[in-house]
Amino acid sequence: MLVAQPTPDAAHWRPHCTSVIPHPLFPHGAKHFLHPCEHLRPGVDVVIPGLPFPLRAPQSQTNSGDPTGRAVWRGASVMAARILKHEGQSQRRGVAIELGCGAAAIPATCAAFCGFETYATDVPEMVAASSQALEDHLRNGGFAGSVRAAPLSWGRTAAREFARAHGRADLVIASECLYALKATDLRVAAATMEALASTIAELLSVHGVCLVLYNPRSDVEAYFWDALPRFHLRRRAELSLDDLGFSPNRVDGLKLYAVERADAAPPAPIFRPILVSLPSTPVEDVLD
Numbered sequence: 182m183l184v185a186q187p188t189p190d191a192a193h194w195r196p197h198c199t200s201v202i203p204h205p206l207f208p209h210g211a212k213h214f215l216h217p218c219e220h221l222r223p224g225v226d227v228v229i230p231g232l233p234f235p236l237r238a239p240q241s242q243t244n245s246g247d248p249t250g251r252a253v254w255r256g257a258s259v260m261a262a263r264i265l266k267h268e269g270q271s272q273r274r275g276v277a278i279e280l281g282c283g284a285a286a287i288p289a290t291c292a293a294f295c296g297f298e299t300y301a302t303d304v305p306e307m308v309a310a311s312s313q314a315l316e317d318h319l320r321n322g323g324f325a326g327s328v329r330a331a332p333l334s335w336g337r338t339a340a341r342e343f344a345r346a347h348g349r350a351d352l353v354i355a356s357e358c359l360y361a362l363k364a365t366d367l368r369v370a371a372a373t374m375e376a377l378a379s380t381i382a383e384l385l386s387v388h389g390v391c392l393v394l395y396n397p398r399s400d401v402e403a404y405f406w407d408a409l410p411r412f413h414l415r416r417r418a419e420l421s422l423d424d425l426g427f428s429p430n431r432v433d434g435l436k437l438y439a440v441e442r443a444d445a446a447p448p449a450p451i452f453r454p455i456l457v458s459l460p461s462t463p464v465e466d467v468l469d
Contacts, residue, residue, distance in 0.1 A: 227258055227287060230426030231265035232294065234321040238285035239314055253285055256394045259432055260356040261291040262425040263392065268352060269295035274326075275351035278302060278333075278343075278384055280377070281358045284310040286330065288354045290318045293328035300347060302333035335376035340383035350384045353391035353440075361401040374405040375412075381440060382412040391440040392420075413443045 226235040238253045269291075277297035279289035289301035301311050311330035319328070333343050344350075358377055361370040381391045391414075395402070406416055417439040422432040 225253065227253060227285070229258055229261045229265065229287070229291060231262060231269075232291060233323065236285065236287055236290060237314070237317050238287065239310060253287070254283070254357045255431070256357040256396065256435055257283070257285065257287045259422060259425060259427065259435055260288040260354060260392065260394045260437075262427065263394075263420070263422070263437065264288055264291045264295060264352075264354070266425060268292065268297075268392075275386070275389075276300070276348045277326075277352040277354065278347075278350040279354040279356070280333070280335070280380065281355070282311055282330070283307065285314050286311045286318075286328070288356050289328050290315065292352060292354065293326040294324050296325035297328075297352060298326055299328040300333075301328060301330045302343075303330075304334055305332040308332050333380075335373075335380045337376075337379040337383055340380040344384050349386035349389065351386055351389045353381055353384050353389065355381065355391060355393045357395055359393060359395040359402055359405055361399055361404075363399045363401060365399070365401055367401065370401050371404055371408075374402075375408055378405060378408050378412045378414060382414055382442070385414075385440075385442055387442060387445060389441070389445075392437065393440055394435060394437045396434050397436060409440065410443065414440055415443050416440050 225238050227238045228235050274296045275298065277289070277292040277299040279286065279292070279299070279301050280303075282289050282301035282303050284307065286301035289299045293299040301315060303311060308330045315328055315330055331343075331347075333339060355377070359374070361374070385391055409416060420437040420439060422435060422437055425432070
């Protein structure tokens, strides 16, 4: 049973960051910071650079089941800012699917704001909370696209059925979906990562891209990248997080990669001018 332990130093109490709740599967890994009293943590306002209004994110704690998606992870805000700044300016305006959206579905909301037909997916028991949060987000107005919550468990069969019903995605969002520690059972970790890779492969359109953002925690996570070719996927170069408007400590340690289908055409090379600085002082003629 998960029991929240309040912080002994009352001077550091904050409405949504006063106790440590361990991940039920990885008790020595990621921590969720929530107040032990529910009436003091009904939600937090998440400010995303580039979004003209804050998103009210519900957070809750449970002593039964998996509370992973019931708190706002750091990568969600960073992924949302990346979508607003870069994907919103691209030519993609098709279907976007967020995997493991959690209760707040922040990146999916920003994809809808940019004009995507967006599906915020998670395990079935999370859909009700996600739907309620999305209703609150949409009340702000100004959305060029749409977003709704939908159940989707990782795996080839479920993803294929989802793609058949809603279409393949031009943008797949996987924020903080890659997670494994050294103490993790390798068989469990391998099965989870293969399920994630197969889900991406079934959902991704030929010209689509999957953004994978995570905080590396162990060498075990390298299994995911090694498994991509078996699902006809490939990883592109690491993408920068420096231009998203966050302070360095907000993005420190986070890694963002673009994953695409192996049969997709490689991106066109980007040519940048080479600046050459000529000496400003006259050079002595050695022949004189």
